[in-house]
Amino acid sequence: MLILMNPGPVGLSEGVRQALLKPDLCHREAEFTILQTGISQKLLEVYALPASDWAAILLTGSGSAAMEAMLCSLVTNKVLIIENGVYGERLTQMAVAHGINHHCVSYDWGQKIDMAQLASTLDQHPDLSQVAMIHHETTTGLLNPVNAVAKLCKQKNLGLLVDGVSSFGAEAIDFEQLDACASTANKCLHGVPGVSFVLARRRLFSTPPQVARSVYFDLHHYLSCQTQNTVPFTPAIPAYYALDTALDELKTAGGWQSRHQDYSHKMALLRSALPRLGMQEYLSQGEHSVVLNAFYLPNQLSYAQLHDQLKQEGFVIYAGQGELLNIFRLSVMGNMTVANIECFISVLEKLLNGQ
Numbered sequence: 001m002l003i004l005m006n007p008g009p010v011g012l013s014e015g016v017r018q019a020l021l022k023p024d025l026c027h028r029e030a031e032f033t034i035l036q037t038g039i040s041q042k043l044l045e046v047y048a049l050p051a052s053d054w055a056a057i058l059l060t061g062s063g064s065a066a067m068e069a070m071l072c073s074l075v076t077n078k079v080l081i082i083e084n085g086v087y088g089e090r091l092t093q094m095a096v097a098h099g100i101n102h103h104c105v106s107y108d109w110g111q112k113i114d115m116a117q118l119a120s121t122l123d124q125h126p127d128l129s130q131v132a133m134i135h136h137e138t139t140t141g142l143l144n145p146v147n148a149v150a151k152l153c154k155q156k157n158l159g160l161l162v163d164g165v166s167s168f169g170a171e172a173i174d175f176e177q178l179d180a181c182a183s184t185a186n187k188c189l190h191g192v193p194g195v196s197f198v199l200a201r202r203r204l205f206s207t208p209p210q211v212a213r214s215v216y217f218d219l220h221h222y223l224s225c226q227t228q229n230t231v232p233f234t235p236a237i238p239a240y241y242a243l244d245t246a247l248d249e250l251k252t253a254g255g256w257q258s259r260h261q262d263y264s265h266k267m268a269l270l271r272s273a274l275p276r277l278g279m280q281e282y283l284s285q286g287e288h289s290v291v292l293n294a295f296y297l298p299n300q301l302s303y304a305q306l307h308d309q310l311k312q313e314g315f316v317i318y319a320g321q322g323e324l325l326n327i328f329r330l331s332v333m334g335n336m337t338v339a340n341i342e343c344f345i346s347v348l349e350k351l352l353n354g355q
């Protein structure tokens with residue numbers, strides 16, 4: 001079996017794989033309600049959020065579905081979107097597609113957010129109601145300073161909507177200052193693609209809009225159904241089974257903190273080995289996530305050559321996006337072991353020495 005070092009879908013544990021084979025189920029039966037309620041409770045438990053203040057709202061779709069639902073449902077007037085990679089830019093595409101009033105603060109991909117500039121931009125737009133940003137920008141592996149932005153939002157009385165698609169379950173997230181966080185089953189939680197979710201403050205749902213911006217992506221509708229033990233549309237039930245098991249496994253393994261430690265150790269192995277083999281890290285120490293890092297390609301190989309040769313040896317790596325043609329990306333999400341990482345490093349070493 002291939003070791004997936006792409007940022008999701010991730011390699012599955014045997015337990016999660018087996019969960020996909022659980023019994024056929026009708027989503028209008030009590031068994032489904034139990035499954036749905038269980039998952040949403042377990043999602044709140046990952047960051048110890050009280051169910052009295054927070055709801056974990058599940059929907060069927062990939063991580064982008066959760067991002068789109070969060071924007072469509074929770075922007076009350078005008079949102080400031082921070083872009084410094086593909087996913088920040090995707091938030092803007094979504095705002096445009098739904099006619100959501102927005103203003104962008106754009107940086108080059110991988111560039112850090114300038115907090116002073118952000119503060120003055122917030123002051124220039126008194127009609128803002130929310131800020132939306134990416135926590136871990138998977139384009140480059142950059143970890144954006146959610147807590148600092150959250151503090152600023154609090155000072156200015158703005159809600160903060162966070163894309164935590166590639167950080168939820170493995171990076172520290174201070175929910176104290178957030179309004180909502182969107183994520184998915186098949187990244188740091190180690191489930192399969194098909195189910196995504198938004199964790200949001202319950203108070204945001206007290207006055208549903210007269211007309212929703214979207215039918216499928218209306219979180220108000222999902223939450224009201226969930227509260228009544230039902231679901232608006234046909235859910236991806238096997239993906240729910242898998243997520244339920246994946247959340248149990250995360251808890252047994254020691255929660256997000258243990259997963260963070262585990263990823264951190266694996267990423268440290270890669271970050272120490274690759275520069276030695278001629279592939280420098282794209283981001284310096286202190287800026288990157290533990291989940292995924294980007295590295296410059298070695299001089300002697302194109303991405304396609306590197307990818308194809310590694311795939312023959314059992315490892316799937318990931319290309320740079322857009323104009324980042326001189327990098328490749330490695331994720332440590334999923335069921336890979338330290339031995340797999342060590343094997344990857346030695347395969348890479350042989351391959352480069354063989355050139």
Ligand SMILES: *Cc1c(COP(=O)(O)O)cnc(C)c1O
Pocket residue numbers: 007008062063064065067087134136137138163164165166184
């Ligand atoms: C993977 C990812 C997404 C969503 O991708 P899907 O392909 O829709 O699952 C969104 N934001 C970030 C930061 C991601 O890493």
